[in-house]
Amino acid sequence: MSKYAHLYSGIMKAAKPSKVNQIMAKQKPGAIHLSGGFPDPNYFPREEIKEIISYVMDNEAATALQYGNPAGYPKLIEHVVEIANSKNQKTKNENVMVVNGSTESFGLMCKAFVNPGDYIIVEEPTYSGAIMAFRGHGANMLPVPIDDQGVIPEEVEKVLAEKEKEGIQVKFMYILPNYQNPAGVSLSLERRKKLLEIAKKYNVLIYEDDAYIEFRYEGEELPTIKSLDEDGMVVYTTTFSKTLAPGVRIGWVIAEPELIKGLTAAKMATSLMSSPLNQALSAEFSIRGYLKNHVEKSKELYKKRKNYMLEALEKYMPEGVTWTKPQGGYFLWVTAPEHIDGEEMLKQVVEAGVSYRPGPSFYVDDTKGWNQARLCFTTVDEEAIDKGIKTIADVIKKLM
Amino acid sequence: MSKYAHLYSGIMKAAKPSKVNQIMAKQKPGAIHLSGGFPDPNYFPREEIKEIISYVMDNEAATALQYGNPAGYPKLIEHVVEIANSKNQKTKNENVMVVNGSTESFGLMCKAFVNPGDYIIVEEPTYSGAIMAFRGHGANMLPVPIDDQGVIPEEVEKVLAEKEKEGIQVKFMYILPNYQNPAGVSLSLERRKKLLEIAKKYNVLIYEDDAYIEFRYEGEELPTIKSLDEDGMVVYTTTFSKTLAPGVRIGWVIAEPELIKGLTAAKMATSLMSSPLNQALSAEFSIRGYLKNHVEKSKELYKKRKNYMLEALEKYMPEGVTWTKPQGGYFLWVTAPEHIDGEEMLKQVVEAGVSYRPGPSFYVDDTKGWNQARLCFTTVDEEAIDKGIKTIADVIKKLM
Numbered sequence: 001m002s003k004y005a006h007l008y009s010g011i012m013k014a015a016k017p018s019k020v021n022q023i024m025a026k027q028k029p030g031a032i033h034l035s036g037g038f039p040d041p042n043y044f045p046r047e048e049i050k051e052i053i054s055y056v057m058d059n060e061a062a063t064a065l066q067y068g069n070p071a072g073y074p075k076l077i078e079h080v081v082e083i084a085n086s087k088n089q090k091t092k093n094e095n096v097m098v099v100n101g102s103t104e105s106f107g108l109m110c111k112a113f114v115n116p117g118d119y120i121i122v123e124e125p126t127y128s129g130a131i132m133a134f135r136g137h138g139a140n141m142l143p144v145p146i147d148d149q150g151v152i153p154e155e156v157e158k159v160l161a162e163k164e165k166e167g168i169q170v171k172f173m174y175i176l177p178n179y180q181n182p183a184g185v186s187l188s189l190e191r192r193k194k195l196l197e198i199a200k201k202y203n204v205l206i207y208e209d210d211a212y213i214e215f216r217y218e219g220e221e222l223p224t225i226k227s228l229d230e231d232g233m234v235v236y237t238t239t240f241s242k243t244l245a246p247g248v249r250i251g252w253v254i255a256e257p258e259l260i261k262g263l264t265a266a267k268m269a270t271s272l273m274s275s276p277l278n279q280a281l282s283a284e285f286s287i288r289g290y291l292k293n294h295v296e297k298s299k300e301l302y303k304k305r306k307n308y309m310l311e312a313l314e315k316y317m318p319e320g321v322t323w324t325k326p327q328g329g330y331f332l333w334v335t336a337p338e339h340i341d342g343e344e345m346l347k348q349v350v351e352a353g354v355s356y357r358p359g360p361s362f363y364v365d366d367t368k369g370w371n372q373a374r375l376c377f378t379t380v381d382e383e384a385i386d387k388g389i390k391t392i393a394d395v396i397k398k399l400m
Numbered sequence: 401m402s403k404y405a406h407l408y409s410g411i412m413k414a415a416k417p418s419k420v421n422q423i424m425a426k427q428k429p430g431a432i433h434l435s436g437g438f439p440d441p442n443y444f445p446r447e448e449i450k451e452i453i454s455y456v457m458d459n460e461a462a463t464a465l466q467y468g469n470p471a472g473y474p475k476l477i478e479h480v481v482e483i484a485n486s487k488n489q490k491t492k493n494e495n496v497m498v499v500n501g502s503t504e505s506f507g508l509m510c511k512a513f514v515n516p517g518d519y520i521i522v523e524e525p526t527y528s529g530a531i532m533a534f535r536g537h538g539a540n541m542l543p544v545p546i547d548d549q550g551v552i553p554e555e556v557e558k559v560l561a562e563k564e565k566e567g568i569q570v571k572f573m574y575i576l577p578n579y580q581n582p583a584g585v586s587l588s589l590e591r592r593k594k595l596l597e598i599a600k601k602y603n604v605l606i607y608e609d610d611a612y613i614e615f616r617y618e619g620e621e622l623p624t625i626k627s628l629d630e631d632g633m634v635v636y637t638t639t640f641s642k643t644l645a646p647g648v649r650i651g652w653v654i655a656e657p658e659l660i661k662g663l664t665a666a667k668m669a670t671s672l673m674s675s676p677l678n679q680a681l682s683a684e685f686s687i688r689g690y691l692k693n694h695v696e697k698s699k700e701l702y703k704k705r706k707n708y709m710l711e712a713l714e715k716y717m718p719e720g721v722t723w724t725k726p727q728g729g730y731f732l733w734v735t736a737p738e739h740i741d742g743e744e745m746l747k748q749v750v751e752a753g754v755s756y757r758p759g760p761s762f763y764v765d766d767t768k769g770w771n772q773a774r775l776c777f778t779t780v781d782e783e784a785i786d787k788g789i790k791t792i793a794d795v796i797k798k799l800m
Contacts, residue, residue, distance in 0.1 A: 006569055009513050053454075054454075061444050061449075062441035063647075065645035066444075132668060203403075204407070247468065270536070277649075
């Protein structure tokens with residue numbers, strides 16, 4: 001027994017080793033990674049970053065290297081206001097808070113709204129990082145199913161009505177509207193409006209996570225739920241992690257000033273502020289138009305890879321395996337027949353030098369989804385995608 | 401009443417506006433700031449940062465701009481091991497976790513060890529940012545007095561014995577051994593050893609925050625509590641915020657591997673990882689010897705300013721006002737007669753264009769310490785120090 005056992009928090013004591021991670025830890029170096037949500041590192045904007053850091057050191061070092069405003073670096077806040085308003089999010093400076101990647105906002109939302117044991121709604125499946133953060137704050141997650149149009153509003157309402165009957169106030173619903181992580185599906189316009197109505201009816205916040213919004217490869221852009229909201233019911237978050245680079249760790253939140261004030265107090269108590277240096281870099285990268293160029297180039301590349309992965313799935317996967325056809329984002333979601341031994345599937349794929357992120361990572365009940373896989377099509381090139389999909393398909397065939 | 405009131409967490413509901421902040425919000429632009437814990441921005445290592453970012457983009461961009469290991473960037477972890485071992489902290493890679501400034505470690509310690517309502521020991525007075533973070537996790541803080549040798553071990557033991565009698569396990573004691581923030585005092589070697597004995601006896605962790613360790617201006621360096629610990633009872637944290645720049649937001653934690661594992665799980669659920677870019681920058685800045693040079697230059701400057709501030713206090717302060725004489729760090733701690741109207745003192749000083757950080761910020765019970773002030777001697781030059789101290793002294797004289 002650990003000599004520290006008497007000191008751990010309840011949440012720490014409740015944490016159990018993840019079967020998924022135990023299997024994935026056996027990954028060999030040089031594997032083909034379809035598991036992460038990673039941009040292709042070969043295309044990182046190296047020269048632009050050099051240029052901007054040089055500019056920031058010559059012109060803004062006294063503020064960019066110093067402690068700063070917890071809500072964000074003024075230049076970045078102003079620029080975020082422009083980005084947000086270009087999406088009709090009716091945003092002013094006091095509606096913005098900068099975070100260490102949208103991940104940081106998960107915990108801040110809990111600090112501001114969730115007492116241990118409080119209830120929140122999540123999609124099923126939903127983003128694994130959010131599950132981890134919500135669990136780390138003792139939130140009770142109520143999963144609501146999604147289909148190929150995103151989360152099903154009637155199911156959301158059913159859960160809210162039930163909790164209302166029990167006298168329980170659900171705190172927020174965590175919604176991934178565009179190219180959902182992991183499933184790759186997008187929430188229809190009608191459902192976005194419907195969710196807002198429900199939020200208003202039950203007086204519960206919508207926490208809209210839109211990390212992949214800039215990566216639409218086909219179809220028409222839909223309005224964010226935030227931009228449709230007339231009643232201050234939406235807390236919106238997105239990030240530069242996919243558009244500039246994950247290693248910069250800068251994202252932001254848009255919400256009503258009162259909520260931003262509370263979230264900023266929580267932010268101060270968590271990390272004081274996001275790196276002013278990285279905020280200055282992100283702001284300048286976007287202001288100079290480098291962000292737009294970089295996203296355009298990345299989109300071209302990733303769209304090809306997505307189509308290539310879809311073709312490879314067609315080519316290699318046996319009858320009985322299905323997958324989503326995303327209009328954007330980084331991921332698609334593969335479902336093998338339910339009876340398949342998913343643990344064995346993951347073990348054999350890892351053994352063969354390929355990785356995917358298995359279903360259980362995206363379920364609150366992590367015994368579910370072993371026959372499912374999130375595949376990322378952005379990180380590696382077409383040759384690797386081909387080899388990766390063929391490997392997974394071969395393992396599935398063997399196990400079917 | 402707020403339309404969101406039914407949604408807030410208990411901690412958010414309990415938060416009350418700070419009188420100190422309300423007064424300090426009236427600060428005019430161009431004021432002389434003796435309030436922060438800020439390095440002098442005129443001396444930030446601009447050219448070195450340009451050079452290093454350029455190097456990192458040419459040689460490590462694929463990892464520095466990507467998602468990375470939650471415990472830290474491998475090159476930085478290895479370098480931190482060297483730093484730690486140069487201080488006899490008996491450290492291997494698995495003893496290290498990187499954080500977003502040591503501030504982030506406050507919350508992670510709570511996530512790992514503190515259930516809302518659990519008890520921890522803090523010094524009185526203690527660092528305001530730590531109070532804020534501990535409060536933000538619902539920790540019950542038990543203040544223990546300090547004197548000019550730092551925290552008083554007998555008082556620590558008294559509190560632990562009392563809680564033991566009540567059947568309560570205190571989770572950790574938060575200790576600032578060197579040039580304490582805010583008081584500027586240092587913990588004697590004997591007391592460091594005594595605290596370790598007490599920690600062992602009561603089976604409670606020492607959480608050692610050593611942000612200012614590199615800034616000793618006189619006297620002999622004392623061993624860190626961590627380096628004296630043979631029983632894995634110390635979690636040590638320090639930061640590059642003072643030695644490189646606050647805006648980079650990189651610090652680290654040293655602890656037993658089991659504890660690092662738990663803290664890293666909490667870290668993943670909080671911010672995934674600290675910026676690999678900033679970690680690469682920090683590592684390279686130190687490896688190249690720029691850190692050592694920069695600290696040497698800063699120390700020379702800050703030592704002069706400390707002495708200058710001490711002289712100004714001698715020169716301007718009326719009888720009845722006392723202050724500490726720190727051997728290092730950023731701060732000294734001024735105590736005016738108890739009967740003085742501290743709120744009025746702060747108001748008038750702010751009105752006169754000077755800032756200090758008043759006592760209540762550093763007390764768990766923030767009605768205490770209004771006659772006290774933390775003064776930072778590193779941020780501004782001698783002329784401003786002179787003017788600042790004279791202004792504060794004039795206000796005190798008027799109010800005495």
